[in-house]
Amino acid sequence: MSKYLLDKFLFTVDRDPELVERYREEPRATVEWWEAEYANRLLNCHAGEASTWLRFDDVEREALATHDYGKLFELGAHPFLTLTLFIAMFERDYPEPLGFQHEYARRLSHHKLPYPDIAT
Template identity: 80%
Template sequence: MSKYLLNKFLYTVDRDPALVERYREDPVATVADWEAEYAPRLLNCVAGEATTWLAFDDTERAALAAHDYPTLFELGAHPFLTLTLFIAMFERDHGEPLGFQREYAERLAHMTLPYPDIST
C-alpha cells in the first residue's frame, strides 16, 4: 500500500479538469491509465525522470475505481485531497448548497479518533 501514490492520484486528477471529468465518467479506465502514465512520473522533477516501483494494490485500485472515499480515508488518503476532488466530481449532483459535503460527512461519520494516519 502506498499512501503517497493515493495522494498523488487525488492531487494530480483534481488539478486537471479533463481528468476530473474522465474519472467521474469512467473511473476504472481512468485509474488504470493514470497508474500506467502518471504513477511513474516524479512530482516536481525534470521531465523524463521516472520510477518503476509505484503501483496501487488491489484494495486501493478497487476503492479508486468505485469512488469509495470512505475506504480511501481508511487507507490513509488525505481527507482534504479526497474532499476537494469528490466535490469537483459530485457537488453538481446535489440540489442544495453543501449537499455533497454533508453526504461526505455522513459517510465518514462512523470514523472515530484517532483517525487513520495520513502521513506519507
C-alpha cells in the first residue's frame, strides 16, 4: 500500500479539469491509464525522470475505481485531497448548498479518533 501514490493520484487529477471529468465519467479506465502513465513520474521534475516501482495494490485500485472515498480515508489518503477532488466531481449532483460535503461527512461519521494516519 502506498499512501503517497493515493495522494499523488488525488492531487494530480484534481489539478486538471479534463482529468476530473474523465475520472468522473470513466473511473476505472482513468485509474488504469493514470497508473500506467503517471504513477512513476516524479512531481515537479524534468521530463524523463521517473521511478519504476510505484503501483496501486488491488484494494487501492478498487477504491479509486469505484469512487469509494470512505475506503480511501480508511487507507490513509489525505482527507483534504479526497474532499477537494470529490467536490469537483460530485457537488453538481447535490441541489442544496454544501450537499456533497454533508454526504462526505455522513459517510465518514462512523470513524472515531484516532483517525487513520495520513502521514506519507
